Amino acid sequence: MASEHKHPNYMAIFWYLAILTVVEIAVIYLPLGKFTIGVLLCALALTKATMVAMYFMHLKFETRTLGLVALTPLVIATLLIFVLLPDGFAVMKRTADVKAATNEPAKH
């Protein structure tokens, strides 16, 4: 029979997650720059996700290799942003060019 895990204090994790959700909602009302709010929200979301994975999904009590398996998608998704950005900027530039061409009538 498989050995059972030690069970962490789930209610404490629940309260942390609930409080962090309230903090997240409060953050968007703070008189801060858009970028700062973005960074704060990303940090809070990652903290919550890590807590769910570590304690609810018991990753804290698993082998290191399984942690690496779980971390791979995050790395891939982050890399993907940099792969896609050039395309996004190219479209943005073309849209701006088309707009400029239609707004400014030919001068000659």
Place this chain on the structure above:
Amino acid sequence: MSQAAAIHGAVEPAESPVTPESWGKLGMWIFLAGDAVGFGTLLAGYGVMRATSADWPSPYDVLGINLTALMTFLLICSSVTMVKALEWLGKGDKGRAQNYLFYTALGGAIFVSLQAYEWTHLIHRGLHINGNPWGASLFGTSFFLVTGFHGLHVTAGVIYLLSILRVVARRPSPAASYNAVEITGLYWHFVDLVWIMVFTFMYLL
């Protein structure tokens, strides 16, 4: 046959080196890693489209967050009932474990119902998959695609939970279904984890 069995028995490891409890757990983790790449791709694509769009509507103004904040809370609660089900099963209390599994499935079902309500409301206000009155048409496309993909996962999770509830009920020993319930829990918490990301990136940011 006996010769082959003897050879394979000697070569194949008896237990998974990564997850000593069961191979099934490793299987679920690998499935979830693949699924996470799917969600990661959708969210990364969303982020890039939004960052490079000139007229992306403010999600906060269009979508509203009161209902979705409640939905987020609901999913967190259902994650707690899921771990409680496993905890009681580990203590040998099959009845309580079954109750908590049922609450978890119920939480998921309410979540999907609220999402259906939210979608209906937004569609009536003009948010469509191919356009909307507020700006970039990709806003609607990405919104329905990402939340829909997640909603589909919750729906599948409810069916999965109810099936496992039946398994627990049928097996006389609570210990016999511990592993199956733990693997179901992995899937359910993953769906919760993904919603945490979707809520932050598509509603709050």
